Amino acid sequence: MLFHLYKSRLKCLFKNKENIFWSYLFPVALAALFYFAFTNVYSSSDLKTINIAFVQDVEDENATNLMKEVLEGAKISDDLPLFNVKYSDIQEASKALEEDEIIAYIVSGEEAKVYVKNNGLKQTIVKSFMDSYKRAAYTIQSILIKNPAAISQGLLDDVMDYKSYTTEVKKDAEPDVVLIYFYSLLAMCCLMAANWGLEEVTNIQGNRSSRGARINVSPIHKMKLLLINMLAAFTSHAGSIVLVILFMKKVLGISFGNNLPHLILACIVGSLLGLFIGVTVGVWVNKSSGVQGAITTSIIMFGAFLSGMMFVDMKYLVAKKVPILQYINPVNLVSDSFYSLYYYDDFNRFNLNITILLIMTVILCVVSYLGLRRRTYASI
Amino acid sequence: MIVKVDGLVKRYGRLVALDYLNFEVKEGEIFGLLGPNGSGKTTAINCILSLLKYDKGTIEIFGKKMGPDKYDIKRDIGIIMQNVAVFDELTVYENIYYFCSLYINDKEKIKEYTEEAISFVSLEEYKKFYPKKLSGGLLRRLNIACGIVHKPKLIILDEPTVAVDPQSRNKILEGIKLLNEQGATVIYTSHYMEEVEQICDKIAIIDKGKVVAQGTKDELKAMISIGEKITIETYQITEEQIMIIRELPNVISVIYDNNQLEIKSGRGKNNLLQVLHYMENNKIAFGKVFTQLPTLNDVFLEITGKELRD
Ligand SMILES: Nc1ncnc2c1ncn2[C@@H]1O[C@H](COP(=O)(O)OP(=O)(O)O)[C@@H](O)[C@H]1O
């Protein structure tokens, strides 16, 4: 019977036109709007030569020399190099990075590594340049293994055509700032699960609707039914997130990196937290449904604003002035998770974000359980 | 005892909605809770169902103390609230099925009960309809079906006939009687005395959160001094003549309004005859004459000093 209750609830959700509009059409429309608004703004920005440092790994000289050559050869235009490369040791480089003299430093080696301090357009360019380089280097290696003579046949120039690459980088990199907008938007969509949470908890409370009253006098355990209904809501919500991601990725060509499982994990955790934000508001804010809805939406929208969805500098501003906000703003935590998947090779930052999100979810879960348990209403 | 309410007090801030309310409902009864709007009927029902916190008193259902987590008690209760409580996104059939499945686990049994409930409220032709497409009366019937589909032992109906056309109202009242005959105990709240008179075995009249009188309808009528109400149509009676009628033995009150002379008199014989004699002797022409037994409205009027319906 539990499955039937789940199915019925799912049907209710999908038959509700308002739900479908807000959770399915609205985010897609917003993403499209962002796309048209931002791609134009950012394609007009100029690119300047980027200061970087290069730390040489003595053990693998061949690879190092190749990389050096490539870095120096990259150009924005015929007379403007893409990078201004300083050669130094690792202490110097990290000091320079700390003091903002350089944007990034690269340590060559078996697997070249890029170190950056902040996120931004220039950092993105360095990073995606190196990504591209790594791919190219790999291709070269595999060709050379099969056909060692190829090197003398101009292979290097073919594979790593840096002149054309710079224009490509430019094209590639510009939407990367726009990425912040889209990541925030996606994060917001995840957290908008709050509306579902609120709706489900409202549905089940005896003092909110006569249907709730009827459910409350039935012998089904309230917490059990709430879980079933939230599961149904979560199913519908997950559908909307998949739709938004597909739309952004396939139609708008937004990159989400290559780490699909982690991306999904971040979406799930973000949505769960959203769900429980709504439940908590529904349980603890003793106001009309309208007010509860407004509070929930405001929390999410404000979070989205702080995480840079409306204008991107906000994110950096928050990071600088009130860094703690980054770690308690759920929208920022989720968008930053997407972000760190794209920017960083390791998962430290991603894991931190996800951990904080999970802790928040558990806290809200407990808080709303305490509120719901054995509740009889003071006033209907 | 199916339901026992003892010294129930409920305050909304400074407003006392229930003021030491007491009543008992025996097995097999249709128990009427009659009172004007705002007298506390819905509040009482919500307290009984543990939907509402109350300040004082005890509530027992099926001989056990009621509480929000008394699932075994809840299993045998069916409620039909004043507001229609169904899902707009589910069809008639699905709604009834859904509410049944909150009570029962066996799929075959749910199907069977759902069909039975549908035919009980005669909604067979509307199975696939969504609630939005149903008229007011049909919607009420759906609401009732959702409340009784699990065959509860105790059915509580809170003003189920408000804003319902007379035809549907009769169907609903007949349905309640039928459910009662099939063994269910019923609590029925209303501010329509006719309905309560028509179906209830036992009635508690409540006003301002207190039971002001209770008993069978005959017991209630016996409580008050008025034995019968005589109405005479006349066009030419004087003030003095009315005064004289007022002084006749056993007459309690006389009102002359709109060419209708309304005389309330105590229990006894010859009440009508003496008035008609007086009219004849004094050559007062009169038209239609009729007498009525007192209604619950008179009971309410005498006890509280105001009309049941305003
Ligand atoms: N949620 C509430 N807050 C404050 N007062 C209420 C509330 N609900 C009902 N009341 C008041 O309690 C009294 C009883 O109301 P109610 O039980 O709805 O009466 P009935 O059902 O008999 O019409 C009324 O005076 C009403 O105004």
Ligand SMILES: [Mg+2]
């Ligand atoms: Mg009421």
